[in-house]
Amino acid sequence: MRPIVTLAVLAISFGDTLVLSQSTDGLVQRKPSVLLITLDTTRADRMGFLGSTRGLTPALDALARTSTIFTRAYAQAPITTVSHATILSGTYPLFHRVTNFGSPLPATVPYLPDLLRRQGYHTAAFVGSLVLDPKIGTASGFDRGFDVYDAGFRMRSPGEDRYRTIERRGDEVASRAIAWLTSAGREPYFLWAHLFDPHDPYDPPPDLEQRFRSAPYDGEIASVDRIVDRLVKAAGPGTIVAVAADHGEALGGHGEATHGVFLYDETLHVPLVIRLPGVGSGFSRTARRVTTRVRLADLAPTLLDAAGLPRPSAMQGESLIPLVRLKPDPTGTTATGTTAAGTGAVRLEPDTAGTTDDRPAYAETEYPRQAFGWSMLASWRSDRFLLVRAPRPELYDVIADPGATRNLAATRPRIVAGLTAELEQFLAWSTGADGSRRSGGSGRSGGSGRSGGPNRSDGPDRSGRAGGSGGVAGARIDPAVAERLASLGYVGGSGSTPAAGGVDPKDRIAVANTLHDAMIAVEDARFARAIPLLEQVIAREPGIPIAQLNLGIARARQKQYARAVPPLTRAVALKTDDMRAHYELASALYETGDVTSAARHFAVVASTMPAWADARYSLGSVYARIDRIPDAIAELRAALDLEPRHFRANLLLGRILTLRGEAPLAVPYLRTAVNVQPDSSEAKQFLAEALKDGK
Ligand SMILES: [Zn+2]
Structure with a gap:
């Protein structure tokens, strides 16, 4: 046989x-x-x-x-x-x-x-x-x-x-x-x-x-x-x-x-x-x-x-x-002479009753929208096609063209329409919006969401999601988190970024690549490399807040504070709720001597993100500079409540208290400062003075 x-x-x-x-x-x-x-x-x-x-x-x-x-x-x-x-x-x-x-x-x-x-x-x-x-x-x-x-x-x-x-x-x-x-x-x-x-x-x-x-x-x-x-x-x-x-x-x-x-x-x-x-x-x-x-x-x-x-x-x-x-196999052929090579006289078949051979695959990316303000993308792999939903839709026959190099969308509109309808049904199903969410594996339609639901033409609308608590619409990303993401070359967007103005990511991918390189360079403290890349991105696309922000940061780290202020000002204007942009702008303004403007932006940050210790410290130090001493003390205490071993907050609060004639109160803060940074001669000197004054 x-x-x-x-x-x-x-x-x-x-x-x-x-x-x-x-x-x-x-x-x-x-x-x-x-x-x-x-x-x-x-x-x-x-x-x-x-x-x-x-x-x-x-x-x-x-x-x-x-x-x-x-x-x-x-x-x-x-x-x-x-x-x-x-x-x-x-x-x-x-x-x-x-x-x-x-x-x-x-x-x-x-x-x-x-x-x-x-x-x-x-x-x-x-x-x-x-x-x-x-x-x-x-x-x-x-x-x-x-x-x-x-x-x-x-x-x-x-x-x-x-x-x-x-x-x-x-x-x-x-x-x-x-x-x-x-x-x-x-x-x-x-x-x-x-x-x-x-x-x-x-x-x-x-x-x-x-x-x-x-x-x-x-x-x-x-x-x-x-x-x-x-x-x-x-x-x-x-x-x-x-x-x-x-x-x-x-x-x-x-x-x-x-x-x-x-x-x-x-x-x-x-x-x-x-x-x-x-x-x-x-x-x-x-x-x-x-x-x-x-x-x-x-x-x-x-x-x-x-x-x-x-x-x-x-x-x-x-x-x-x-x-x-x-x-x-139900015909009852029995196994004989099986071999490890994969040929044998046994007749086996997959136990696929009730499933389809074609399981469509959905994918999406919000990243272009959230990072750059471009359009989000969604894709649908079904039968022999790949559909990409984009401002200019794409259709590929992945059997004939596995590399997806020839966009057939313009010449095959009926296929685009059919796959788009499948995608719409899937979207309605997967949000749970159509009330027909099936249990995994128990369905008969291959998970393609063919269970019905209203056809929609407005794209993946997040409002109908059924994920329960923890909604992210309008959520503000923590500046510290944004910084961590930037360290990996990602742009930490927030849900409140304005919706795309219809920019198709495929028209701008070079900008995304350059910005990614530049952000990695900023993370690696290679500012001289980052600055021209960021200037290039901004020349092409001035409306990406994270590009303006990174240019400002790179210039500020190079101590070009006056040159850092314009891009940081634009970053704040483009994304007024980006507290990291306010923070960096305030820091640069402070260095240029515009202490009043710096205080204004630090105050925005401290009131919006009261649990950000660095922001409270920075506002306190600016208040100290413009002789608002009680306000300064309050902010520095707030910073230390959040981060008791914050070196600079301990140092500055201890120094202020010493200079106000309250040396005994200053000593514990200065001791902590010395403890956190034993090599700081400033901390040791301030502590010595407080101990002397306190006698
Ligand atoms: Zn990954």
Whole structure:
């Protein structure tokens, strides 16, 4: 008898991977542990198991040999927090509403760690970047349901090592994760490890630097591959393992340097492998390779399904288990002569009853709107097409044109109209606005939102979202958070940024790239490099507040205070609620001697952001300069209530009190100042004088 292959989409592997069909077969004795590894900024085309010949991923390839490979997995957003919110919640951005940096994850959204913990799992997260640090505001709410959420990043001062402040190398993330994993009594566990390394700037570890001198991004991929190996080995053979990227990296594709603005495959096609260990006997076999398009929104429901746990109805993704599990063909052909090579006389087919082969994939990016005031973008991958909703819509036939190079929108209007209608239905469904939100995996329509709902022509309207509390409309991003984001080259927008004036991001991508470079340069204190780039951006587009702000900051750090004032004034005018702009403008004005104007802007900041210690200190110091001493003392005390070890506030308050003849009151502040900065001769001198006067 000839070997039979039932479905062209499946390459079947025998013997090595067995899926536990727990939910239907009732074969579970214990809950399996789950290891989720997310690779930041990792392109699908660098994976050996997806066809790369660069030889970067031997460990991932080995894992893939005992796993199911999803060759067409798509992220729902090219931004770290948005994509991770989708991965961990199994819901779409319109529902979970983490649509930008700083948007909190609402407590009402279903959340994988929370669900697993309620099922008795030990849960831990180990992340590699301050972008995913819930405590400093950029991933607020992400620690829900985790026993341990290991982040603890902080701002980087000039000259400090980025890997000790804003980022952690994957090796260290893995070491911390493995230490937790190997301590006693963890089973069953859910461990999420986030490896940030491939994110720019590309900087492979020292031992890979030489080999990848001309391709440092590839060096980062080779580095995370070794880390994945460590984690998978530590997790042991009985653990469910999922590895996915949160998004890819454009590397110049479609003119984009990094990621965040566009929605093409460079940044949305992601590696995804899931290992489902067999336990015991009598289990169905698993597909080796699934070529059906799948979404990262499907991952959380899949992991629950694989662990034999119920999926909450609010989860919008669909379990992938039906695509993975192979069952004997109903004609009753029995297995004979199976081989590891994937040919055999057994007739198997995927257990896909009730699902469709075509699962449309939605993605969106708010980043161009929130950062630059351009249009947001949304995309819809369905059938053989990619539709990009933009001021000038785009349509690509990705079978004939996988690189998405020929926009067919003008010549295929009926296809554009049909896909747009599907997208509209999906949008209505995924917000929950049409009241027909289906439970993950239980539907029959492939998650495409074909359940109806009003057609809309006004684009993704956020007003109908059903994500519960934690709304972000009009939310003001904390200036400190904005600064942290800037340190990574991102623009921390706020929901109150004016809506796009119809600028199509594809017409301005060069501006976004240059601004990104410039912001990284400002972060690295390379102001001489940053200034001409920012001047270039502003010459092209004077209306981007963050460009004006960064030019002002760069000039001020170069002590060109008078030249810093005009761009900072424009930054404030463009975005009057940007407190960091007011703060930087006030600081520059102070240095130019315009103390009265400085006081006015510091007062705006201190009253708007009363919990910002630096702002209270700065206002106090300006008041001291213009002889408003009681006001100065009040502001300095406020700063110290917020940050008791604030060096300059302690120093100045101690000095003022000494000069007012209240030396005994001054001593404790000056002692703290000396304690915080033992090398400060000024602090030591002021303390000595206060001690002398106080006698
Ligand atoms: Zn990311």
